[in-house]
Amino acid sequence: MDQHPEKNPLLVLPTTNDETKNRTNRSLDDTIEVWLGRFSWAQFLQATLANLAWVFDAHQTFITVFTDLVPTWHCNDTSSSLCNNVCELPKEAWAWDAPPQTSVVSEWGLQCAGAVITGLPATSYFLGCLVGGLALSTFADASIGRKKMLAFSCLVMNVAAVLTAAAPNVWVYSSLRFLTGFARATIGTCALVLSTEIVGRRWRGQVGIIGFVCFTFGFLSLPGMAYFNSGSSWRYLYLWTGIPGIIYSVIVYLVAPESPRWLYVRGKIQDFVETIKTLAPPETRNTIFLDNQDQVLELDEQMDLYSALKVLISKGWALRRLLTVTWVALGIGLVYYGIPLGVGEMPLNLYLSTTLNAVSELPASLVTLLLIDKLKRRGWVAGLGVVSGVCNLGCVVFVGEELKAVQIGLEIVAFFTACTAFNILLIYTLELFPTCVRNSAVAMARQAMVVGGAISPLLVALGRENRFYSYGVFGLASVLCCLFLVSLPETLGRDLCDTIDEEESKENGNRV
CATH class of the missing domain: 1.20.1250.20 (MFS general substrate transporter like domains)
Structure with missing residues (x-):
């Protein structure tokens, strides 16, 4: 595959004789608008597939609300004056209202360990999100791409969730929550960027919101899953959320397209053309082919990891x-x-x-x-x-x-x-x-x-x-x-830029 994008042409756009004279002024955004500006079912289905990752993101973000709760308890001797503080009672003087395995706190006896220990799993998760965001944020812009990064992150997050179900103590549990947060850090970003880069400018706002709706449905489904799991081990909740996420990750890797914008910027022109054909409406996809004229998009130097x-x-x-x-x-x-x-x-x-x-x-x-x-x-x-x-x-x-x-x-x-x-x-x-x-x-x-x-x-x-x-x-x-x-400048209705030089030209033009 040709790795020198400066030698590759853009796609041919349907033109009149007068428009042919101006082909050299065509931008990548023009090409995207002509072939993908009309919203097709293929774009909708692929954007929805990418944004479903937000459902699993929501599950792992809020799951500790149910798995790490401090259950209610009762005194065996209701006349005791110490019934207000479980930590001052001998073990045989009180009991949990629910089976101990319903929460990590009751199963591992953390009720008197202090807020630092009981909050450690949630803190570890957010710390993992912070570290993962710094370590992984540029992979999707570099050599890996949006789709592979989305599939990889979602896979690692859900594998970590499944492994969490086997955690023997709070320290292993917190470490696995850190790994879950680390992998989770780029899921929403990759899903949002991938879905909005496969549609024209008119639809990118609506497509972007699909992810937020999916996140909300993920958040909404979690209380229902936890309710049906009430009385059972907290470990089942991690299995119920993690296993479907693993299956989804494989489907995304096999079915979802890569961003055509990213493919072109990285010099993968043939893949760019095939992706455009896959996403374009049926009545136009068979007319797409490479132009044999010397028309190019001036690209920045290839991006490495950071x-x-x-x-x-x-x-x-x-x-x-x-x-x-x-x-x-x-x-x-x-x-x-x-x-x-x-x-x-x-x-x-x-x-x-x-x-x-x-x-x-x-x-x-x-x-x-x-x-x-x-x-x-x-x-x-x-x-x-x-x-x-x-x-x-x-x-x-x-x-x-x-x-x-x-x-x-x-x-x-x-x-x-x-x-x-x-x-x-x-x-x-x-x-x-x-x-x-x-x-x-x-x-x-x-x-x-x-x-x-x-x-x-x-x-x-x-x-x-x-x-x-x-x-x-x-x-x-x-x-x-x-x-x-x-x-900051307003962006409503404006073209998306693809290179640093293009954005700088627009920025300088706005100042003038």
Whole structure:
């Protein structure tokens, strides 16, 4: 296969005699628009297949809500004055309300081990996400590609989940949760970028939202699976979520197409043509062939493993955009992970409260899906972030039992707006960066959200004494972070760039 893209032509587009004279001005985006601009069933099915990875991502992100819970217990002697503290009772004086194997805490006797030990598996998972995001984020932009990276990450994540079911103690369990988070770090990014790069500009917003809807359905399905597993070992829940994920990974590797944009940028021209033929509508795919004229796309030098990250740091405009979107993602991440932890303290059973948290994400995904092609990215992310921040600050002001309904209403609005803001932010981020570094940039934005998720439990714990340290900080962070978006350009309806030079030309043109 030819590895010198500068010697390869673009595809022939249907042209008139006058248009033939202007062929040399054609860009890769023009080619994608002509052949893939019309949304086909093939594109829909392949985009949906890629985005189903979000379902398994949601399972592993929230599974510890059920496997690591502290079960309820009772005293065998109800007259004892020590019945309020299980750690002060002899073992024969109390018992769990459910079989010990229903939770890692009860099975391994961690109820008195302290918050650091009981929270270690969840902390390990998010730490794995952070390390994995830094270590793996550029692989999909380099030699591996979007599809293979998606299949590999999903496979390792779910194999680790299946192995977790055999963990003999909390230390092995936490190590496997770290590995699960490490592999999980790039799944959402690869699925989002792959699905949006196989469609034209008109449809990339709607296709991107498919992943968010899949994540919500994954979150929603988990309480149901846990409910039917109640009374049984927590290990079964890891098997029920991990085994289907392994099967899915194999299907993606065998069936899903690679991104045509990535194939062209990497010089895999013949594969690029075959992928375009596979995705194009039936009435046009047989007319696609290579042009024999000397028409080329000027490409940047081939990217090695970490050159994508180097480019993002060395280019002033790229670094400014990257710092801004990661800063905004950090603020939104605090709200996204922090509010469910606070709402989880409501007097509802575990399955119902988790379901309500998941259900509140669904309207955000649907609203974004219906309106994404009309929403100006920069203004809406900033506006939603400010609204979320104001509602969080309202939760500090409206306290007391008589205002509980107002507080819950503000929490719901804050979470809804934060979810919608982050959905739009991811679409905005992939439109801000060219193909050669797009996956890395989106991965950095998602990692910043994970950092927010790692910080939010501490803030929620501090907020039990003073609500300002939880909801107050959430609100201030959301407002202050989102205001930085004023420095970025708007991307609604604009062409996707594929090379650094192309993006720099557009950036310089905007300044002029």
